[in-house]
Amino acid sequence: MKLHEYQAKQLFQRYGIPVPKGVAYSSKEAALDAVKSMIFGSWVIKAQIHAGGRGKGGGVKIATTSDTAILAINSIFGMQLVTHQTGPKGKLVERILIEEAVSIERELYLGMVVDRTSQQIALMVSADGGMDIEKVANETPDRLFTMLIDGEKKIDMATSSELSEKIGLQQELHVGADELFQNVYRLFLECDASLVEINPLVITEDNRLIAADAKVTIDDNALFRQSEIQEFRDPSEEDINESKAAEAGLNFISLNGNIGCLVNGAGLAMATMDIIKLHGGEPANFLDVGGGANAQQVAVAFQIMLQQSTVKAVLVNIFGGIMRCDVIAKGIVEAAQETAMSLPLIIRLEGTNVIDGREILAQSGLNYISATDMDDAAIKAVHAAAG
Amino acid sequence: MSILVDRNTRVVTQGITGKTGVFHTKNCLEYCFGEECFVAGVTPGKGGERVANIPVFNSVRDAKLDTGCNTSVIYVPPKFAAKAIDEAVDAELDLVVCITEGIPVRDLVNTRARMRGKKTILLGPNCPGIITPGTIKIGIMPGYIHKPGSIGVVSRSGTLTYEVVDQLTKLGLGQSTCVGIGGDPVNGLKHLDVLKRFNDDDDTEAVVMCGEIGGTDEEACARWIAENMHKPVIAFIAGATAPPGKRMGHAGAIISGGEGTAIAKIEALRDAGVHVTENPAEMGNFVASALTL
Numbered sequence: 001m002k003l004h005e006y007q008a009k010q011l012f013q014r015y016g017i018p019v020p021k022g023v024a025y026s027s028k029e030a031a032l033d034a035v036k037s038m039i040f041g042s043w044v045i046k047a048q049i050h051a052g053g054r055g056k057g058g059g060v061k062i063a064t065t066s067d068t069a070i071l072a073i074n075s076i077f078g079m080q081l082v083t084h085q086t087g088p089k090g091k092l093v094e095r096i097l098i099e100e101a102v103s104i105e106r107e108l109y110l111g112m113v114v115d116r117t118s119q120q121i122a123l124m125v126s127a128d129g130g131m132d133i134e135k136v137a138n139e140t141p142d143r144l145f146t147m148l149i150d151g152e153k154k155i156d157m158a159t160s161s162e163l164s165e166k167i168g169l170q171q172e173l174h175v176g177a178d179e180l181f182q183n184v185y186r187l188f189l190e191c192d193a194s195l196v197e198i199n200p201l202v203i204t205e206d207n208r209l210i211a212a213d214a215k216v217t218i219d220d221n222a223l224f225r226q227s228e229i230q231e232f233r234d235p236s237e238e239d240i241n242e243s244k245a246a247e248a249g250l251n252f253i254s255l256n257g258n259i260g261c262l263v264n265g266a267g268l269a270m271a272t273m274d275i276i277k278l279h280g281g282e283p284a285n286f287l288d289v290g291g292g293a294n295a296q297q298v299a300v301a302f303q304i305m306l307q308q309s310t311v312k313a314v315l316v317n318i319f320g321g322i323m324r325c326d327v328i329a330k331g332i333v334e335a336a337q338e339t340a341m342s343l344p345l346i347i348r349l350e351g352t353n354v355i356d357g358r359e360i361l362a363q364s365g366l367n368y369i370s371a372t373d374m375d376d377a378a379i380k381a382v383h384a385a386a387g
Numbered sequence: 388m389s390i391l392v393d394r395n396t397r398v399v400t401q402g403i404t405g406k407t408g409v410f411h412t413k414n415c416l417e418y419c420f421g422e423e424c425f426v427a428g429v430t431p432g433k434g435g436e437r438v439a440n441i442p443v444f445n446s447v448r449d450a451k452l453d454t455g456c457n458t459s460v461i462y463v464p465p466k467f468a469a470k471a472i473d474e475a476v477d478a479e480l481d482l483v484v485c486i487t488e489g490i491p492v493r494d495l496v497n498t499r500a501r502m503r504g505k506k507t508i509l510l511g512p513n514c515p516g517i518i519t520p521g522t523i524k525i526g527i528m529p530g531y532i533h534k535p536g537s538i539g540v541v542s543r544s545g546t547l548t549y550e551v552v553d554q555l556t557k558l559g560l561g562q563s564t565c566v567g568i569g570g571d572p573v574n575g576l577k578h579l580d581v582l583k584r585f586n587d588d589d590d591t592e593a594v595v596m597c598g599e600i601g602g603t604d605e606e607a608c609a610r611w612i613a614e615n616m617h618k619p620v621i622a623f624i625a626g627a628t629a630p631p632g633k634r635m636g637h638a639g640a641i642i643s644g645g646e647g648t649a650i651a652k653i654e655a656l657r658d659a660g661v662h663v664t665e666n667p668a669e670m671g672n673f674v675a676s677a678l679t680l
């Protein structure tokens with residue numbers, strides 16, 4: 001689960017990570033009122049959406065007078081912000097963060113993730129802050145320094161000083177940097193984060209370290225024990241269909257094609273998308289119904305696909321393992337009847353009790369196209385979607 | 388023959404009294420030498436009971452002392468699953484197979500750190516388990532689609548593994564062992580660890596590897612294969628059409644920071660001489676033709 005910048009900064013404050021003074025507003029009027037009474041030297045107005053690249057899209061503005069701050073609020077609040085991560089339609093800005101602008105001496109980078117290869121937590125720092133860090137990692141990897149932390153051990157002062165040295169921090173900032181690393185690490189563990197990123201981490205003109213930006217992602221698997229963080233959830237950031245599917249226990253991701261997919265198992269679901277593409281089609285979604293695939297879940301999946309006018313055909317690809325094909329076939333028939341499924345329906349059924357399953361489908365009166373294997377199913381789906 | 392598990396493996400089911408634990412233990416008992424191999428169950432507080440005629444113990448240690456079990460399979464809910472792995476590691480079992488999906492990453496990081504230097508091998512979590520066809524099945528895969536033989540299978544996915552196994556069996560190509568390593572970013576055995584074992588196994592002639600987007604495990608395999616593998620490897624990488632930044636069902640199946648794309652994996656594997664098919668319906672045929680080369 002992604003957090004908004006202002007939410008991440010609330011967490012930062014709780015963990016003693018310095019952030020600029022600021023307040024988030026979800027009403028433009030309140031923001032405009034407030035800005036008049038704020039006694040800042042200059043202001044930063046920041047759109048609060050989950051996508052990165054907000055600055056380039058015009059979602060972050062600096063104002064040196066309260067009049068220009070008001071102009072900035074008016075232009076950002078309610079704008080349709082387009083960044084490289086929002087897609088061409090962009091994202092409506094319904095919340096902004098107003099902060100005091102800090103005087104910047106230098107911009108650094110700090111990130112913390114779980115490193116898959118070493119299976120340890122990695123702290124990454126760079127002297128090249130404020131830039132696209134993926135670019136730094138690819139083009140000048142020697143400017144990105146990583147420290148691996150084993151299990152729940154501490155970061156020792158010697159190592160953090162070494163990192164500070166590498167990114168050119170003055171001696172007098174080493175203690176502050178060590179404290180910052182420790183606090184980020186404590187937040188990372190205690191909040192079950194999968195990503196904490198501060199870009200830029202600013203050294204101010206008066207030589208303080210401040211997190212000018214904040215990006216935090218929480219491990220979905222751990223949300224059950226992070227009840228406070230769960231309240232940060234912002235449904236307006238979620239795809240309606242994805243949330244609806246999640247409620248029914250389905251794993252659903254919207255894509256841009258016209259062939260709806262319903263598959264059991266994540267790997268097989270990806271493989272089904274791939275084979276559709278291989279035969280010249282475009283999948284409309286990723287959908288893993290899991291091991292169960294009961295009638296109710298299939299019905300929810302069908303409903304979602306029927307609502308999308310772009311979907312022209314639906315491919316069902318089920319490999320029955322422990323879940324028998326006859327049970328799944330009954331579920332498909334029920335769901336198709338319940339939802340009055342009207343799209344061309346291509347069904348490929350394989351696995352346990354497949355003969356009974358195919359028989360149930362054949363006898364049901366359901367209007368569908370039967371496929372013998374994945375290849376056959378994909379070819380028929382691509383053909384059906386082409387009309 | 389096989390890797391990791393055979394007729395001498397003695398299994399304890401952790402979480403045996405839960406619905407999933409009961410169901411799958413019964414299925415495993417019915418598969419080939421299951422009655423011989425599945426010897427114990429563990430659920431804290433339920434020691435002394437019996438499930439499917441198997442004795443239940445309060446701890447893995449007790450189960451090991453009484454039955455000599457050397458392998459565990461875990462169906463414990465995600466909240467407690469990492470602790471269950473820790474318990475099996477502390478009891479010094481040889482192999483732990485963790486089926487549970489949805490374990491917090493932080494728990495796994497801790498568990499993996501605890502495991503360093505210990506003898507226990509972890510398979511999974513979030514995996515279908517492991518099967519040596521005709522001998523023993525530990526996990527949730529349908530046993531009947533398998534056939535004893537000489538193709539090793541290793542995969543990050545469940546049903547996609549069933550798909551390839553089914554294709555192989557229908558072509559008359561049996562399997563030595565099928566290993567599901569699971570879809571989590573932090574896990575036990577990786578593709579590479581399993582490949583090495585297949586390379587050393589006299590009864591494995593060729594290996595099918597089902598990879599997917601996310602991480603760089605397949606790339607690591609490619610480097611090793613080029614230098615060391617003396618058996619044909621056939622691969623499919625799922626997720627060529629997956630958009631970056633989205634978690635495709637499996638916690639580990641995500642392209643982030645330009646890393647973990649299907650294309651990068653496919654290229655690395657092809658450069659290492661692996662037979663990569665981009666069509667998942669052709670995996671079986673690819674194996675058949677690789678064997679006749």
